[in-house]
Amino acid sequence: MRSRSKDLFDRAQNVLPAGVNSPVRAFQAVGGDPIVIKSGNSIYINDQDGNQYLDFMGSWGPLILGHSNPVIIDSIKEAASLGTSFGAPCEPEIILAEEVVSSYPGIEQVRFVSSGTEAVMSAIRLARGTTKRDLIVKFSGCYHGHVDSLLVSAGSGLATFSKPSSEGIPDNYTDLTRVLELDNEESLTELFLNEGADIAAVIIEPIPANNGLLVQRKEFIKLLKELCEKYGTILIFDEVITGFRIGKGGAASYYNIEPDIATFGKVIGGGLPVGAFASSKEIMKNLAPTGGVYQAGTLSGNPVAMSAGLATLRHLKNENVWDYLDDLGRYLENSVNSIKSKAPFGLYFSRVGSIFWLALHTNTQPRSSESIDERSAKTFSGLFHALLENGISIAPSAYEVGFLSSEHTKEHIDFFSEKLEKIFTSCSFNKNSGEINVF
Numbered sequence: 001m002r003s004r005s006k007d008l009f010d011r012a013q014n015v016l017p018a019g020v021n022s023p024v025r026a027f028q029a030v031g032g033d034p035i036v037i038k039s040g041n042s043i044y045i046n047d048q049d050g051n052q053y054l055d056f057m058g059s060w061g062p063l064i065l066g067h068s069n070p071v072i073i074d075s076i077k078e079a080a081s082l083g084t085s086f087g088a089p090c091e092p093e094i095i096l097a098e099e100v101v102s103s104y105p106g107i108e109q110v111r112f113v114s115s116g117t118e119a120v121m122s123a124i125r126l127a128r129g130t131t132k133r134d135l136i137v138k139f140s141g142c143y144h145g146h147v148d149s150l151l152v153s154a155g156s157g158l159a160t161f162s163k164p165s166s167e168g169i170p171d172n173y174t175d176l177t178r179v180l181e182l183d184n185e186e187s188l189t190e191l192f193l194n195e196g197a198d199i200a201a202v203i204i205e206p207i208p209a210n211n212g213l214l215v216q217r218k219e220f221i222k223l224l225k226e227l228c229e230k231y232g233t234i235l236i237f238d239e240v241i242t243g244f245r246i247g248k249g250g251a252a253s254y255y256n257i258e259p260d261i262a263t264f265g266k267v268i269g270g271g272l273p274v275g276a277f278a279s280s281k282e283i284m285k286n287l288a289p290t291g292g293v294y295q296a297g298t299l300s301g302n303p304v305a306m307s308a309g310l311a312t313l314r315h316l317k318n319e320n321v322w323d324y325l326d327d328l329g330r331y332l333e334n335s336v337n338s339i340k341s342k343a344p345f346g347l348y349f350s351r352v353g354s355i356f357w358l359a360l361h362t363n364t365q366p367r368s369s370e371s372i373d374e375r376s377a378k379t380f381s382g383l384f385h386a387l388l389e390n391g392i393s394i395a396p397s398a399y400e401v402g403f404l405s406s407e408h409t410k411e412h413i414d415f416f417s418e419k420l421e422k423i424f425t426s427c428s429f430n431k432n433s434g435e436i437n438v439f
């Protein structure tokens with residue numbers, strides 16, 4: 001029964017476009033009505049009708065310590081009792097900056113903003129201002145927030161020409177953006193040969209996690225680093241998902257390759273709106289007020305959000321949460337691998353630390369968005385609704401990853417695997433359309 005959820009969502013559709021404040025929440029990829037959430041507690045979310053779901057979405061990544069973790073809630077209460085925003089320097093932003101700088105390799109300074117999008121937008125501007133060049137490069141299958149110049153899709157041909165992937169963006173906003181395929185050394189090398197001297201920055205999710213989990217080969221990231229160095233191009237690692245999620249050094253430590261600028265979001269705010277971009281002092285000095293690259297924010301570095309981020313990072317470090325999460329992730333990987341032969345379709349379990357993704361209709365790791373089977377969305381929507389009926393919440397799209405939190409245990413993983421196995425063995429599968437029906 002979800003009648004109260006339904007009533008509320010009907011009202012939402014009247015006053016919020018499609019009833020939501022961020023598109024994927026509307027369930028359009030999977031069909032049906034979204035659930036209106038009343039509360040979250042540890043690994044559970046509770047809807048407005050009193051139903052409880054074991055949650056693997058973690059608010060799309062930030063909640064690495066689970067829902068309403070007392071460690072974070074207490075820090076928020078304490079900070080808020082002293083004032084929510086001053087628009088002036090405050091101690092929590094300084095301590096959080098020290099924490100970030102000492103955690104992530106190769107960076108000396110950080111500036112806080114209020115979202116991942118804002119972090120990326122500012123990093124691009126800083127890279128252009130620093131290099132005095134205009135071209136930027138991104139990879140298809142990587143998401144960097146809704147920055148105009150990055151909402152592009154590749155045009156025809158091996159690489160390069162791009163067009164806006166959203167309405168409302170003039171063509172010439174994306175004329176200076178080149179789009180490349182992931183996992184493709186040839187097109188990367190060719191682009192640098194042709195235009196390297198004009199490229200201000202290459203931005204990449206080094207472990208792409210917004211179009212499935214497209215783990216890259218280290219050689220590819222290494223070549224990218226070498227080409228950027230050779231041509232004086234700034235390498236931006238967008239670590240909004242991976243930063244402080246897979247370890248204190250993010251994907252930079254995972255590959256042992258350092259970017260020139262890193263962007264953060266999600267985990268760094270402990271569930272409050274925080275983004276950040278970080279680099280060397282030499283590059284950061286180009287930012288206003290010392291440099292000519294303008295960037296500002298009314299609520300940037302506010303003490304409440306900074307305290308939530310700080311409580312999160314300290315807890316992650318002090319309790320060795322990353323090791324726990326990697327072990328738990330491996331346990332989940334083994335569990336799913338032990339039942340996947342029962343699925344009537346191919347399944348590859350992709351994972352880095354506590355980030356996981358069920359790649360459908362394949363038995364190998366997809367490394368580019370082009371290599372994802374087209375039937376995935378259809379199959380996924382059946383799987384999604386069956387899991388929901390079994391009390392499990394995952395993100396409502398075949399292309400979104402799942403997240404473990406410090407509050408998940410092996411029992412929760414067992415519950416998930418049992419339900420998954422039950423669905424696999426009791427569904428019918430249409431090989432051509434990809435549709436599954438669960439009985």
Ligand SMILES: *Cc1c(COP(=O)(O)O)cnc(C)c1O
Pocket residue numbers: 114115116117118120143144145146205210238239240241265266275
């Ligand atoms: C979520 C995300 C963003 C955008 O962050 P918002 O806080 O939603 O604006 C940017 N880059 C990556 C890699 C992300 O996962």
